[in-house]
Amino acid sequence: MKRYEQLADQISELIKRGDLPPGARIPSIRGACMAWGVSPATVFRAYYLLENRGMIKARPRSGYFVLPRARELLRQSPETSLRTAPKTVNVGELVFEVLKMIRQPETVPLGSAFLSPALFPxxxxxxxxxxxxxxxxxxxxxxxxxxxxxxxxxxxxxxxxxxxxxxxxxxxxxxxxxxxxxxxxxxxxxxxxxxxxxxxxxxxxxxxxxxxxxxxxxxxxxxxxxxxxxxxxxxxxxxxxxxxxxxxxxxxxxxxxxxxxxxxxxxxxxxxxxxxxxxxxxxxxxxxxxxxxxxxxxxxxxxxxxxxxxxxxxxxxxxxxxxxxxxxxxxxxxxxxxxxxxxxxxxxxxxxxxxxxxxGGYERFLHKLRRELTHQQSQMLDAISRYFPANTTATKSDGSYFTWVALPDHVDSIQLFQAALKSGISVAPGPIFSADGAFRHHVRLNYGYPWSARLDRAVATLGALCADESRCGAKLAGPVQPS
Amino acid sequence: MKRYEQLADQISELIKRGDLPPGARIPSIRGACMAWGVSPATVFRAYYLLENRGMIKARPRSGYFVLPRARELLRQSPETSLRTAPKTVNVGELVFEVLKMIRQPETVPLGSAFLSPALFPxxxxxxxxxxxxxxxxxxxxxxxxxxxxxxxxxxxxxxxxxxxxxxxxxxxxxxxxxxxxxxxxxxxxxxxxxxxxxxxxxxxxxxxxxxxxxxxxxxxxxxxxxxxxxxxxxxxxxxxxxxxxxxxxxxxxxxxxxxxxxxxxxxxxxxxxxxxxxxxxxxxxxxxxxxxxxxxxxxxxxxxxxxxxxxxxxxxxxxxxxxxxxxxxxxxxxxxxxxxxxxxxxxxxxxxxxxxxxxGGYERFLHKLRRELTHQQSQMLDAISRYFPANTTATKSDGSYFTWVALPDHVDSIQLFQAALKSGISVAPGPIFSADGAFRHHVRLNYGYPWSARLDRAVATLGALCADESRCGAKLAGPVQPS
CATH class of the missing domain: 3.40.640.10 (Type I PLP-dependent aspartate aminotransferase-like (Major domain))
Known part of the structure; x- marks a missing residue:
């Protein structure tokens, strides 16, 4: 355990015991340096960690304060909020939801705009x-x-x-x-x-x-x-x-x-x-x-x-x-x-x-990358044909790493986006690709990741969601913004 | 001498002798590779060098051609065009003239917006x-x-x-x-x-x-x-x-x-x-x-x-x-x-x-940099007071690396900019710092370079130019755009 983590735990303990009650100002960086005999950077990192844990909060020009619910938080088990569906389906918001998903390694990145970093030299x-x-x-x-x-x-x-x-x-x-x-x-x-x-x-x-x-x-x-x-x-x-x-x-x-x-x-x-x-x-x-x-x-x-x-x-x-x-x-x-x-x-x-x-050998690397992407496209199209409802079409391309999937009319891609997110899978819903929110029955899927059982399962899950009208039904969908 | 330089000289020789006359298409990259047994990169670099020498020119989709004046150019001694004053004094143009000067190490950079790279770690x-x-x-x-x-x-x-x-x-x-x-x-x-x-x-x-x-x-x-x-x-x-x-x-x-x-x-x-x-x-x-x-x-x-x-x-x-x-x-x-x-x-x-x-030791580095800049400011202000006309004022600042110099009313800073450039010195003329081309009697001078005899001479030259009404006289100056 690093020094700043130790320090954060010491302060957590003070908060937990009520020595530092909600609303209390915790020591200044300078004060903490003197009190604990550590560097400003160590104190800063400790405070930053405590902020991330939701226990203290920086207020500009004032310093750091204990948050009201800090004691209770300490007793709860950590909960991730990653799986929460977005509150609104404003198209602009949707774009950022899709983009930010890349920061979450737990999510299967079928909605990603990026290639797997593992493919690059x-x-x-x-x-x-x-x-x-x-x-x-x-x-x-x-x-x-x-x-x-x-x-x-x-x-x-x-x-x-x-x-x-x-x-x-x-x-x-x-x-x-x-x-x-x-x-x-x-x-x-x-x-x-x-x-x-x-x-x-x-x-x-x-x-x-x-x-x-x-x-x-x-x-x-x-x-x-x-x-x-x-x-x-x-x-x-x-x-x-x-x-x-x-x-x-x-x-x-x-x-x-x-x-x-x-x-x-x-x-x-x-x-x-x-x-x-x-x-x-x-x-x-x-x-x-x-x-x-x-x-x-x-x-x-x-x-x-x-x-x-x-x-x-x-x-x-x-x-x-x-x-x-x-x-x-x-x-x-x-x-x-x-x-x-x-x-x-x-x-x-x-x-x-x-x-x-x-x-660096760029030509050689590209040759390998192209072969891998060609292979990944086959795997993806094969999985789609196995798992998606009958009247689904997916484009086959001569390059890049996307397929544009036309879903059956009963499937609403924003509902699918939200349902998939609850299952830990991202997709890029059709409406983010036009100014007027069209393409409600399309999704873009990314095959820029090496094929795996996890990807196969994710495509199977998407296929099942598409078949489930109660969860992705177009008739249940409200207007695009907001739902 | 590198292989591509040798190749460039070989082709120069062909042009010089008239074997490749003006307007002639020179061998394609592929053709040159086969003819001289070198890689495409070598041919490309050789051609690029010849382009820079003004002997050949690339035409999109067509290839490389010998320029009309290539033979004469070969016989002239190389002439730099750096010292040419800008043709127009449009304020927008002036900004780019000043900015691009940084790419020219021969010019004394008193008009630069940058610190000397030598000051950085x-x-x-x-x-x-x-x-x-x-x-x-x-x-x-x-x-x-x-x-x-x-x-x-x-x-x-x-x-x-x-x-x-x-x-x-x-x-x-x-x-x-x-x-x-x-x-x-x-x-x-x-x-x-x-x-x-x-x-x-x-x-x-x-x-x-x-x-x-x-x-x-x-x-x-x-x-x-x-x-x-x-x-x-x-x-x-x-x-x-x-x-x-x-x-x-x-x-x-x-x-x-x-x-x-x-x-x-x-x-x-x-x-x-x-x-x-x-x-x-x-x-x-x-x-x-x-x-x-x-x-x-x-x-x-x-x-x-x-x-x-x-x-x-x-x-x-x-x-x-x-x-x-x-x-x-x-x-x-x-x-x-x-x-x-x-x-x-x-x-x-x-x-x-x-x-x-x-x-990296940022604080230590900054401490040293601040001391150097303080010293450089003293040198610059001292030089200005020695060399510039009597009713010149130059600001002393508590930080950064510029002084804003108000010149006597008879001096036009755009004329000074152009005259200085002919002497191999850049200054930042006042009119580039406002939308309407005001501050015709101001220049900004940079003291972000370690003091040297060269800088001292440059300030002396500027001072002499300011005193010379026939070269920098405000009454001779035309309107800001174009002169």
Whole structure:
């Protein structure tokens, strides 16, 4: 037991015996240091532990006080509140419920947006991080300022080359993850009140960013088999002063669909005729299951109108938060936006990834990862077909790690989300993928975790819940917000 | 000489001899690999080097081509274009001119916003970075997601405690530098068209962020001796529906002024009466020259209305991009904004700084840094008094590393900026610190670099330029944009 834990237990004992009654101010950090002969950090940690146990509470400028119910709490057995269903089903709230689930390892993460961390070469990337950051040449420190670390941008340009694309280094701006590249692009291209075209369904962070930027949105349908409805896009371009499109043209989240080359060409041509930029979210690009890379819409762009946004978060190093935009004619504007928003992307992470790309064996790792994900998709689709009700359909994708599941009409996905949570399973309910809470009979399931008996059981549980109309019945469901 | 350099020289030779004439397509990466028996990375680097030399150019989807003037370029001696004065004096452009100067080590950085990297314990922080990131416990990876790494937030809370403030860990959100904390706060509190109160003069990034967020701004004067004009603030609060104030109450950039405790108390009370939040930019907080910390306005806040924004970029680890907000009642909203903007701050940097704060000897380092900066301020003020014209005044500050210099009326600071640049010296001209291009007779000078004969000479040169009306005369200056 560490010193601060001992100290916390000593203070607990005082509270339990009533020596420190509810409402009492406990000793100041300085006072406690003197009284117990320990460092401020030890006292602080002890108090922090007691706060987490619900026994004391910090009040700004006043100090720490014993909470009213602290004595009773001590006598109760610890209870987890993890399994409580969310109180409201506001769509915005739902997104955060789903996102925060990742912090809870007890929950089976079928609703997660992330791959299993176990699939990544974290040790090898960590080695790069340690090697290149142990000492820093002062003269090169400024090199990670916008547009970003030159070695890293060269490596990214080289990966484009390997995929048959010539993207000059000058066009590449390093960002704090792809999400920053995407939102800065939207902010650069459209002012509040301007119209931007998105997909339906789409990635919820796009919806949130567009809401925060106060943009008006026109949604065009994305079919899980056919992809983006270009006729609807053509009409939107005629009817509205569209400032940009924000699309995911390969391994679309959540549907998994990938536009073919000819459709991508048609999309780029259509936008070029209207001189409308495309913000292309291509974060799953490296996770293709076929032998060859899938060409992004950027490949077909001859006008510098496509801002291609990529990331290492999904395919190499989650948490490092290194993404980029290959921004075409908008590179200059995006570089300035980056200077003025978060200055540079974090230096240790930029250096680490540049070093890994050069020396770490990225191609070999990706090869293995793609094979694993292909296998995991088979397992997931097989389990769904075994356990879910008869008229369920689940998309099979050529890459990434999601399947978009259309449930029978009697199943309400928000009811399913809540019921599943009580069983310790997360799912991503359809309504979080559109602005109007549509897709009440869809869920997105994640197969980015190595297959296991636990996952198999979780899919079985979901299947049983779907069959149980009394728990997930659409007819019982109230309106989306609030229920 | 490395292999790619050899290859670049071989190709240079072909261009020089005319074997590869202007406009010619040079071999593809694949072709070059086969022809010269090297890896794609080597070819890529060679081509990149040739691009930088201005000899070839990448064209998207087409490949690399010899540039028209490549042969002539080869015969000229290399010329640097660094000393060229900017073509326009648009204030927005000026900011980027000043910012980008940091990338040019030849320029004497009196206009820089940064401290000398040599002053930071980069080796010790790098050691922390290497130690804690060499391997990563997968179970703890999610711990750096918003609100941020728990150890780091505890350490920050502990630093508040040391300064006599109780700031609960729950209130602290880790961000990608303080700039993100500030801009997310502004975005959270005010919608496009809403009114926000700023300072005049103020930090240019605040102006840029407010412009990008399409907020309306009311400026209140900041006097280099007296600080913020609270009467003007009171009037603004009565006349406008103010959504927030964005102030720097200690070691104000650019004036250096610090509000005393009673004035900070009065500011907080005034805002509390109007229920208006304060976004407090306190990034220079640790750089106090006196023995005791300076209390921020946050210290006097009893209503959770102050969002206190801090950073390690100015006092420990530039480039790591780790800042935070102690966000009072807005902590929940800010955490969500962070999830939706750049997800988390970079994991290796969060871990490295948490480890350094616990084990690195931060207090000892800061003690030394404060002493150095105090000394550097004396040297700078002494040099200014020796070299600048008689009716020049320069502020002396109790912390940070800037002096705000009021030049004689005949000197135009944009003319001085341009003339100084021709002499290889950067300054930060007054007009970049306000929305309307005021302060044409002011410059901000940086004393965050160890004093040297080179700095002394640079200040002497600036003084001589100021005395030379034919080069920096205010009467010769045109309007601010464009000149």
């Amino acid at each position: 974290m040790a090898r990337v960590g080695k790069s991080c340690a090697t290149v950051n142990r000492s820093v040449d002062l003269a090169t420190m400024v090199d990670t300022l916008p547009p970003g670390h030159e070695d890293l941008r060269q490596q990214i340009s080289l990966r484009y080359l390997m995929a048959g694309m010539t993207v000059p280094v000058d066009e590449i701006i390093i960002t704090s993850g792809a999400l920053e590249a995407l939102t800065l692009s939207a902010q650069l291209l459209a002012a509040p009140g301007d119209v931007i075209v998105t997909e339906k369904p789409t990635f919820y962070a796009a919806l949130q960013a567009i809401e925060r930027l106060r943009l008006n949105v026109v949604e065009i349908p994305v079919d899980p088999m056919e992809g983006h409805d270009l006729d609807a896009l053509a009409r939107a371009l005629q009817q509205h002063p569209v400032r940009a499109c924000w699309f995911m043209t390969s391994f679309h989240n959540p549907t998994g669909v990938t536009l073919g080359d000819s459709k991508k060409q048609a999309l780029v041509d259509l936008l070029a005729r209207h001189d409308v930029p495309l913000i292309e979210d291509d974060v799953y690009n490296e996770l293709h299951f076929g032998p060859d890379p899938v060409r992004p819409a950027k490949y077909f762009d001859r006008n510098g109108l496509v801002i291609h946004c990529g990331s290492f978060a999904k395919c190499l190093a989650p948490g490092y938060r290194i993404g980029w935009a290959a921004a075409g004619r908008f590179a200059g504007g995006l570089e300035r936006a980056k200077w003025m928003t978060t200055l540079s992307a974090s230096m240790p992470a930029q250096r680490a990834i540049a070093d890994y790309l050069e020396h | 980069m080796a010790r922080v790098g050691k922390s970075c290497a130690t804690v990131n060499r391997s990563v416990d997968l179970a703890t990876m999610v711990d750096t997601l918003p609100p941020g790494h728990e150890d780091l937030r505890q350490q920050i809370s502990l630093r508040y405690l040391m300064a006599g403030m109780t700031v609960p860990v729950d209130e602290i959100i880790i961000t990608s530098g303080a700039l993100e904390a500030l801009t997310l706060s502004a975005q959270l509190l005010a919608a496009p068209g809403d009114v926000i109160v700023t300072e005049k003069p103020t930090f240019y990034a605040a102006l840029q962020a407010i412009e990008r967020l399409r907020l309306n701004v009311v400026e209140i004067p900041v006097d280099p001796m007296e600080g913020h004009d609270l009467d003007a603030l009171a009037r603004a609060l009565q006349q406008h529906p103010v959504r927030a104030c964005w102030f720097m109450t200690s070691f104000h950039n650019p004036t250096g002024v610090t509000l005393g405790d009673s004035k900070k108390q009065a500011l907080v009370d005034l805002l509390a009466r109007h229920d208006v939040p304060l976004i407090e930019d306190d990034v220079y907080n640790e750089l106090h020259f006196g023995p005791d910390p300076v209390r921020p306005a946050k210290y006097f806040d009893r209503n959770g209305l102050v969002i206190h924004c801090g950073s390690f970029a100015k006092c420990l680890a530039p480039g790591y991009r780790i800042g935070w907000a102690a966000a009072g009642r807005f902590a929940g909203g800010l955490e969500r904004a962070k999830w939706m903007t750049t997800l988390s701050a970079s994991m290796p940097a969060q871990r490295a700084i948490a480890d350094y704060l616990e084990h």
